[in-house]
Amino acid sequence: MSGRGGEAEVLVLDTSAFISGYGAPGSGEALYTVPAVKGEVREGGLQRLRLENAERTGVLTVLEPGEKYRKEVQRVLAEMGETRVLSEADTQILSLGLQLKTEGKNTAIVSDDYAVQNVADRLGLGIKSLVTRGIKKRYRWTTYCPGCRRTYQDPPRDGVCQICGTKLKRRPSTEREIA
Ligand SMILES: [Zn+2]
Known part of the structure; x- marks a missing residue:
């Protein structure tokens, strides 16, 4: 795509x-x-x-x-x-x-x-x-639940929130580049 x-x-x-x-x-x-x-x-x-x-x-x-x-x-x-x-x-x-x-x-x-x-x-x-x-690799990303706002260090494999069942999303967690 x-x-x-x-x-x-x-x-x-x-x-x-x-x-x-x-x-x-x-x-x-x-x-x-x-x-x-x-x-x-x-x-x-x-x-x-x-x-x-x-x-x-x-x-x-x-x-x-x-x-x-x-x-x-x-x-x-x-x-x-x-x-x-x-x-x-x-x-x-x-x-x-x-x-x-x-x-x-x-x-x-x-x-x-x-x-x-x-x-x-x-x-x-x-x-x-x-x-x-090729830009994405330079940033840290946080996986979070748009439903209950819980964040995951170690995202579950199925990509679904373990608390509320919402599909997880990612957001950039810092604006700094990772050298
Ligand atoms: Zn949730």
């Missing part, structure tokens, strides 16, 4: 995409993200400054997806049985992706989250994975 979206004109970024360095000037594609992602990028941090600078210079557009597209994404999520897995930020990213695609733009989602990639694929969106850029 990660090879898709190579010719996308428009990229919709999730939080880990910013932390991995997307949003720097001169990357070519039009970049979009959603208010919930902006809220997840730590205030005062380097990534937040980069995000705000990209927004100010017009490289990045922060856009709230239309209600119509949110509803369509919710419908597809329910159909796929994915409703518990996705955060508000993930739902907004997918809704905005669908909206931009519907407006005729060749749109790809930038996310390493497997559930997000699955839904993006179902919606007919392109997918760009950070793994393919």
